Amino acid sequence: xxxxxxxxxxxxxxxxxxxxxxxxxxxxxxxxxxxxxxxxxxxxxxxxxxxxxxxxxxxxxxxxxxxxxxxxxxxxxxxxxxxxxxxxxxxxxxxxxxxxxxxxxxxxxxxxxxxxxxxxxxxxxxxxxxxxxxxxxxxxxxxxxxxxxxxxxxxxxxxxxxxxxxxxxxxxxxxxxxxxxxxxxxxxxxxxxxxxxxxxxxxxxxxxxxxxxxxxxxxxxxxxxxxxxxxxxxxxxxxxxxxxxxxxxxxxxxxxxxxxxxxxxxxxxxxxxxxxxxxxxxxxxxxxxxxxxxxxxxxxxxxxxxxxxxxxxxxxxxxxxxxxxxxxxxxxxxxxxxxxxxxxxxxxxxxxxxxxxxxxxxxxxxxxxxxxxxxxxxxxxxxxxxxxxxxxxxxxxxxxxxxxxxxxxxxxxxxxxxxxxxxxxxxxxxxxxxxxxxxxxxxxxxxxxxxxxxxxxxxxxxxxxxxxxxxxxxxxxxxxxxxxxxxxxx
Ligand code: NAD
Numbered sequence: 001x002x003x004x005x006x007x008x009x010x011x012x013x014x015x016x017x018x019x020x021x022x023x024x025x026x027x028x029x030x031x032x033x034x035x036x037x038x039x040x041x042x043x044x045x046x047x048x049x050x051x052x053x054x055x056x057x058x059x060x061x062x063x064x065x066x067x068x069x070x071x072x073x074x075x076x077x078x079x080x081x082x083x084x085x086x087x088x089x090x091x092x093x094x095x096x097x098x099x100x101x102x103x104x105x106x107x108x109x110x111x112x113x114x115x116x117x118x119x120x121x122x123x124x125x126x127x128x129x130x131x132x133x134x135x136x137x138x139x140x141x142x143x144x145x146x147x148x149x150x151x152x153x154x155x156x157x158x159x160x161x162x163x164x165x166x167x168x169x170x171x172x173x174x175x176x177x178x179x180x181x182x183x184x185x186x187x188x189x190x191x192x193x194x195x196x197x198x199x200x201x202x203x204x205x206x207x208x209x210x211x212x213x214x215x216x217x218x219x220x221x222x223x224x225x226x227x228x229x230x231x232x233x234x235x236x237x238x239x240x241x242x243x244x245x246x247x248x249x250x251x252x253x254x255x256x257x258x259x260x261x262x263x264x265x266x267x268x269x270x271x272x273x274x275x276x277x278x279x280x281x282x283x284x285x286x287x288x289x290x291x292x293x294x295x296x297x298x299x300x301x302x303x304x305x306x307x308x309x310x311x312x313x314x315x316x317x318x319x320x321x322x323x324x325x326x327x328x329x330x331x332x333x334x335x336x337x338x339x340x341x342x343x344x345x346x347x348x349x350x351x352x353x354x355x356x357x358x359x360x361x362x363x364x365x366x367x368x369x370x371x372x373x374x375x376x377x378x379x380x381x382x383x384x385x386x387x388x389x390x391x392x393x394x395x396x397x398x399x400x401x402x403x404x405x406x407x408x409x410x411x412x413x414x415x416x417x418x419x420x421x422x423x424x425x426x427x428x429x430x431x432x433x434x435x436x437x438x439x440x441x442x443x444x445x446x447x448x449x450x451x452x453x454x455x456x457x458x459x460x461x462x463x464x465x466x467x468x469x470x471x472x473x474x475x476x477x478x479x480x481x482x483x484x485x486x487x488x489x490x
Contacts, residue, residue, distance in 0.1 A: 011041040013187060015050060015212060016194030018057035019205030024050045026213065029184060034333040035101040035323035035371040043187040046213035051179070051221040054209040058150045058177035059227050061206030068147050068175035071125045077202035078122035078172060084196045086115040095189045096161060097324040101332040101371065104324050106286055114165040117470075120454035121169035124475050128174060140486045145479040147175035148253060149229035152222030154215075154243070156235040157183035157335055158290040158394075160190055166469040167232040167255070172207070174478040179209045179228070181219050183235075185335050187212040215239065226250045230478070233257070234292075237392075237418075237463050255467035255477050257292070258460055259392040260420030263413040264295035264449065265403075265435060268303045270425035274447065276311050282423055282449040283398035285319055285331045285376045290339075290394050292464075293421045295449060297382070297389055298400045299409050305402050309357060309380050312400070316358050316376050323371065333372040334395055340372040343395030346388055347377055353386040354379040354399060384412045392418070406431055410438045419461030423449045442468075 012028065014021040024044035031040045044050070062068060085092065092114075093107035100107070130143040153167045160182055171178050182190035194210045197203050211218055223231050223246035230253040233243045237258040247254050264282045266275045282295025289296070300308045322329040334340050340362070347360050359377030374396050382389050382399030389399055403409040413422055413435075423445040424435040432446045442459045445451060452458055452470065459468040467477050 010039055013041060013043040013191040015044050015046060016210040017054045031099060031185060031188060033098055033101065034335050037370055040098055041188050043191065043212040046211050046218050048217050048221050051211055051218055054179045054211045055150060055225055055227050057206035057209055058179050061204050062149055062177035065204035065207065067204050067207055073202050074125040074173055074175060075122045077200055078118050078125065078169060080200045080202065081196060082115045082118035082122060085111065089115065092189055092192060095192060099186050099188055100335060102287055102324045103329050103332055110159055110162045114161045117165035117454050118169045121173040121475065125173040128479065138488045142484045144482045144484060146482055148478055148480055149176060150227060151176045151178045151230045151232060151478065152228045153178055154181045154219045154222065154231065154233045155183060157185040158287065160186040163234045164190060166474065170475045171478045174475060176478055177207045179211060179222060181211055181222060184214065220246055223247050224249050228252060256465045257469060258463060258465045259418060260292050260464050261297060261390065261392055261416045261418045262293055262295045262421045263297045263299055265299040265409050265413060265424040266301065266308065267426035267431055268301040269427045275425035276308065278425060278449050280315060285396050288332050288334045289396040290335065293450060295423055296398050298398055299403050299412055300400055302402050302404050309400060312378055313357055316378055319376050321363055321373055331376055331396060334374060337372060343374060343393055346393045347397060350379050350388040353388060354382040384415055390416060406434055413439045417463045420464035
């Protein structure tokens with residue numbers, strides 16, 4: 001993925017620890033554009049020693065600064081952060097598009113989402129309260145919420161700013177100190193945020209630390225270290241399982257946002273045009289399919305199957321594929337050569353298991369040869385038990401499955417180890433309600449897809465995760481409950 005060369009004059013990102021920019025003990029790694037393989041920057045290949053320094057800085061800040069007891073300062077700090085991100089959102093989006101290859105408007109939306117999520121939780125910093133009761137005569141109980149302490153936040157590369165926001169903002173709003181570990185492919189856009197934090201005096205030094213480097217040892221050390229109280233992890237289900245194992249050492253809290261294989265269900269009574277566009281949008285070609293909630297299994301009612309397939313075959317090949325910085329591009333590259341190989345492997349397997357409708361190959365015309373571009377791919381007649389219907393491909397690949405009635409649709413929708421999101425298109429309120437109540441997923445959308453608000457919780461059922469992001473529950477994840485009892489004298 002990332003090799004070391006000796007190219008000069010390339011930007012170097014340092015770790016942000018205790019409010020200082022520090023070199024690591026492990027040298028540097030290099031990050032290349034997935035769209036043209038240009039060397040973009042170098043970042044720190046941190047070691048266990050560097051991670052421990054960040055943990056010590058976070059612990060010290062948490063124990064000594066007034067941050068944990070001062071919601072007004074936390075609100076002010078987060079609001080300033082939000083405003084600064086908003087002011088710099090075009091630069092952040094440019095960086096994100098360079099390192100991920102995704103279309104610029106998608107990167108811009110992500111940078112703005114970081115600003116919005118931070119301002120939402122800035123308000124909630126002053127809304128952290130418990131309750132009180134008199135459980136017996138002369139006895140007063142107070143149920144208080146306190147910050148968990150030192151929180152390690154481990155982020156993937158597919159939507160690094162938006163995904164960081166929904167852990168970083170509530171963790172800070174609740175009064176914790178954090179260590180952020182970005183994915184290596186997108187380290188730069190995250191380290192840029194350290195520059196913003198450095199300029200905001202309301203953030204005590206060491207309350208936010210950013211350490212780059214490989215999952216093991218950087219993320220692994222955060223997950224196992226005794227002085228880290230909680231890990232907020234977003235990434236692959238297998239990595240989540242490993243994080244849980246490592247976290248067992250000191251029984252730290254874990255919040256896990258993992259993979260998905262989400263169904264979008266189209267009934268014959270749906271608004272046909274809206275449903276088609278909704279299903280294509282759900283497949284997340286705009287991020288080359290690299291979205292955890294991607295609706296990669298499209299369940300279509302038998303009577304409209306042929307019309308649906310014909311329209312998909314007409315629309316999907318028209319999508320413009322290219323580097324995200326080019327105007328009008330709708331689909332960027334996948335993140336790396338390894339990802340390209342993985343997705344191509346699934347496509348080749350899919351050709352044996354299902355009927356290839358469109359795409360199914362790498363794009364190498366002209367400049368595209370320099371990057372990791374795949375044609376948006378759709379399979380029809382995908383067997384619900386096939387590997388491409390069961391495993392998360394994380395590429396621009398969607399599969400169509402036919403169903404006969406509501407019960408069969410629910411059965412197929414639930415026939416996966418994942419349970420992140422689901423969507424259905426229908427005008428029948430009874431079908432909509434049955435889907436909403438029977439499909440085991442953390443979010444269910446009816447006649448729409450992907451509506452995530454800062455004030456509404458999201459998260460996974462089954463192997464899609466543990467805990468919730470966003471909303472009040474997403475804030476309370478980063479708190480501990482304490483019972484204080486006071487005995488009154490007669
Ligand atoms: P990944 O699990 O490979 O990596 C995620 C992060 O974990 C990276 O920062 C990585 O360096 C780190 N990591 C890797 N090994 C580690 C270890 N042993 N210990 C600690 N940290 C380690 O995932 P990815 O490829 O970066 O991201 C894609 C995955 O993320 C997909 O499965 C996708 O569905 C999932 N995802 C889930 C959500 C959600 O909200 N549920 C959102 C986005 C992405």
